[in-house]
C-alpha cells in the first residue's frame with residue numbers, strides 16, 4: 113500500500129517546470145486515499161536561478177553523506193533537512209517520491225528508475241504504454257545519491273528539451289501528464305486493479321559518461337559534433353564523429369555501439385561532460 117507520496121520540484125533550482133507544476137498541483141489536485149506532500153527542494157538555488165549553490169543536491173543523498181556531520185554547505189544541510197522531512201532513508205515515512213527534472217536536450221519523456229523490480233518496471237511500463245515518446249533509463253548503484261532514494265520506491269521524471277530557467281508549455285504539459293499517469297498507476301496498484309502489463313520492457317542501462325575534449329589545463333578544445341546533436345536515445349556506432357575541435361579536426365567514437373542521451377546538456381558543462389552512455393536491454397515483466 114502506497115499512501116504517503118512526495119512530489120518534488122526544484123531539486124535543481126534552474127529547472128522551473130517542476131517548481132511551478134507542484135504549485136499548480138498543490139492548488140488543484142485532490143486524490144482520495146493518497147496523502148501528497150509537495151516539496152520545493154532547493155529554494156535558494158531557485159531564487160538564484162542556478163542548478164545548485166554549493167553542491168548538486170541530487171548527488172547529496174548517499175547514506176554516508178547524510179550521516180556525515182563534517183559536510184557543510186547549503187545542499188548538504190538541505191539534504192539532511194529533506195531526509196528528516198520525508199525519510200529517514202532506510203525507514204522513511206514517505207512511501208513513494210516523484211522527482212521532477214528537465215533537460216536542455218530533446219529527451220522527450222525520460223523516466224529514471226534505480227531498481228528494476230516488478231513494481232518499478234510495471235510503473236514505467238504503465239506510463240510508457242499511455243504516453244508518446246517515453247524512454248526508460250535504469251541507473252542502479254549501491255546507496256544511491258539521488259534525492260528520491262530517501263523513499264524505498266521512487267521515480268525521476270526528466271523532460272526536454274527546455275532551456276534552464278524557462279517555462280515551456282509543451283514541457284510543462286508533458287510533465288503534468290506524466291505525474292497524473294504515475295498517480296493513476298499508484299491508485300490502481302493500491303486497489304490491486306492494475307491492467308495487464310507488457311511482456312517485456314525496453315530500458316536503457318546507464319554505464320558511462322563521455323567528456324568534452326580538453327587540453328592539459330582542462331579547457332575545452334572543441335564541441336559536440338553536429339553529427340550527434342539532438343540524437344538523444346539513438347545508437348552511436350564506432351567510427352562516427354562525436355566532437356569537432358576548434359582546429360577543425362573531428363574526433364570519432366572508438367568504443368562499442370551504445371545509446372547516447374543528455375547530448376550537449378547545459379547542466380553537464382560545469383563538469384565538462386558531453387553525453388551519457390547506456391545499453392539497451394529488454395527486461396521481462
Ligand SMILES: [Zn+2]
Nearest residue numbers: 124127213214
Ligand atoms: Zn535536474
